[in-house]
Amino acid sequence: MKYKGAEIIIKTLIDQGVDTIFGYPGGAIIDIYDALYDYKDKINHILTCDEQGAAHAADGYGRSTGKTGVALATSGPGATNLVTGIATAFMDSIPMVCITGNVPMSLIGKDSFQEIYITGITMPITKHNFLVSDINELQDTIRRAFKIANTGRKGPVLVDVPKNVILDYAEYEPKEKIVCEPKSDYNLDELKELAEIINKSERPFIYCGGGVTASESYKELRDLIKKNKIPACNTLMAIGVLDYDDELNFGMVGMHGKVSSNYAIENADLLIAIGARFSDRVALNTKKFAPHAKIVQLDIDKSEIDKNVLVDFGVVGDIKVILRNLLPMIEERNRSEWLATLRDFKTRDYVPKDSDEILKPHQIINYVSEKLGEDFIMVTDVGQHQMWAAQYCGKIHPRSFLTSAGLGTMGFGYGASIGAKVANPEKPVVLVSGDGSFHMNMNEVTTAVKYGIKIIAIVMNNDNLGMVRQWQHFLYEDRYSHTDNKKKTDYVKLADAFGAKGYSCSTIEEFKESFNDSLKVDVPVIIEVKIDEDEAVLPMIPAGGTVDDLILG
Incomplete structure (x- = not known):
């Protein structure tokens, strides 16, 4: 027909x-x-x-x-x-x-x-x-x-x-849905060599990225970590893939990552990159990245091997398939000396101070995670709020932290939140945005209202383009050129005009009250949280720098 x-x-x-x-x-x-x-x-x-x-x-x-x-x-x-x-x-x-x-x-x-x-x-x-x-x-x-x-x-x-x-x-005749089977180019000898490299190492460290999420290989990765006692860190794209409660999980790495994970890479004798591409937000200085380590890279895309960092050994294929077949060749280890060194590194991690008087970003994100548990979806736009969300989102499932990592797209968040909520109607969806990002695509609030797609949008308002301003402070001698974003937007009135529910908060107690109330309403929500314009995302390693250039305050 x-x-x-x-x-x-x-x-x-x-x-x-x-x-x-x-x-x-x-x-x-x-x-x-x-x-x-x-x-x-x-x-x-x-x-x-x-x-x-x-x-x-x-x-x-x-x-x-x-x-x-x-x-x-x-x-x-x-x-x-x-x-x-x-x-x-x-x-x-x-x-x-x-x-x-x-x-x-x-x-x-x-x-x-x-x-x-x-x-x-x-x-x-x-x-x-x-x-x-x-x-x-x-x-x-x-x-x-x-x-x-x-x-x-x-x-x-x-x-x-x-x-x-x-x-x-x-x-036209109906045809069965195409099944996408994973493919790999590696051979058994390569896996045997990789296993030998891992088993012989004394100070291994895993650096995992979005490829772990894409290949659904979280379980296999966690099994490898547990069996060989290999500590690990994750990129922005891999938040949620590591076991949050595992002492071997060193959290996010890179420009605004944990001090301990960056020092671990600095001191490792083996760096295992799994589904990660050595982005310039992680390998900030490729000539000095992992200076004492043999580097191995596992990736689905052959073109990623040696692209940003020259590696000593590469395996091309689906991460889930590689790890599943590698695991039987891996020995059980007890790396007490290396883990003791890393525990010392953890004592250097940046810890922000709480406040009852002014809103602190980490307290906001901590409270959201505490209140919703681990089974919710957090979406971010791009800027300081993105990094605070990544640093403090807590225990969250894989595929539950959605952010524009590579392109860094301001305005990504609300549309992505709509897609995530439509696909996962049973899960709460919280968007963490900034006043700059939110204004770029806030028209999509009307889409959420129209279709009854409940999204709780938390807008961190510092009246500035915060991340650029932070760079201007640390690297450009406080020359604040056109980062003043002092719009006169009334977020409560805006929400009301769109048919949503709006709140505005200046203290953590006001935020808790507003957030708790937002969980009870059946319409999309906008919560403005007023934060100080000088609040910075820390720690920070400047672009092109190393841990020697670390900024902690």
């Missing part, structure tokens, strides 16, 4: 198990939305305020579930509004499929109304993209897009469909 291209798109998405689309209609894709009308009992559609919000929501859906998020946009500005969201997903290896409409093939290249070369624009920020010029290739192209997005190193894929293909007819 023949179907219109628009309907083939919807039916193929259903075949792939898609239950939710985030999007915004327009002329080039009006027929896809017309087809969607007949399938609204099978696919939930969330109309965001703009296409960037849709992309971030699809991203949040993917981050929190491991499934492929889907965003739908029209041609021209609709497609270009996706770009920041696509780049965000690309940098953090998040599975996402974006479907855009375009002008008919006969009008491409003629500066037609809302025409844009979106495949050319997104080529550097997608894992792959397609321009579908033949209706007979439409179904298989969409299926390929889902396979590419969620196979190997995951990432966003864009499918651009011209209007004539959307309107044309072709045969």
Whole structure:
């Protein structure tokens, strides 16, 4: 039986198990939305305020579930509004499929109304993209897009469909959902050599990243740590993968990571990088990073081996498969001397001071974690609040700390929160934002209100672009150039105008009262917390520095 291209798109998405689309209609894709009308009992559609919000929501859906998020946009500005969201997903290896409409093939290249070369624009920020010029290739192209997005190193894929293909007819037969099987390029001898390196080391240290989250290999990693008594740290993308209560968990590493984890890397004789890419926010000075260690790297992406830091040994493959097969070769160890050294390093960790008089960021995050336990989702925007959330989020499950780590996208948080809550309706979702980030996409509060998607947004308001201001203080002699963000926004009135519930707090007791009350209401919430403009994220290692350049106050 023949179907219109628009309907083939919807039916193929259903075949792939898609239950939710985030999007915004327009002329080039009006027929896809017309087809969607007949399938609204099978696919939930969330109309965001703009296409960037849709992309971030699809991203949040993917981050929190491991499934492929889907965003739908029209041609021209609709497609270009996706770009920041696509780049965000690309940098953090998040599975996402974006479907855009375009002008008919006969009008491409003629500066037609809302025409844009979106495949050319997104080529550097997608894992792959397609321009579908033949209706007979439409179904298989969409299926390929889902396979590419969620196979190997995951990432966003864009499918651009011209209007004539959307309107044309072709045969369609349902096909089974593509199963994405993990693949690995390593051989048994490589694993034996890796096991020997680990077993012979005296001061090993694990540095794990987002690849552990993507491969769902938390259990295997924890088993390796336990069996060989290897202490470990995590990147921003790997928050939650280590056992919070394990004494071998040294927490976050890098520019604003734990002093102890940075010193551990400085003194290790073996650094095991698992699903991590030696980002410049961790390996701040690649020439002096892990100076005494043999470095081994395990990664799904061959191009990551030796990219930022030259390693002594690399294994390419799915992390879960590698660790599962490596574990039987690993010896049980008791590294008492090394662990004693590391315990001494822990005594140097930065401990912020509490206050009853002014709001302290760590107390805010600590209270949220204490109140909600470990089974909730924390989403952040980008800036000082992001680092405070990462430092003090406490015991949290894997895939429950969602943040734009690679691209550092201010305005990411609210859209991502919508996607996470839609995908996990049973879990509380708390967005931690700053006054700068929140203003970038606060229009999406109206989306949450419209659909009854309860998100508790905590806006840390210091009336400044805090992270840039902090750099201006420590590194630019207090030359505060254009980081003053003193907007006159009344967050309580803003929330009321949007149909949400608003609070404003100046002390920790006011915050506790507001947060407790926010858990009882059935609408989205905005809680403004007023923090001091000089509050800094500490510890801090400046870009290009080492532990010798550590700033603690």
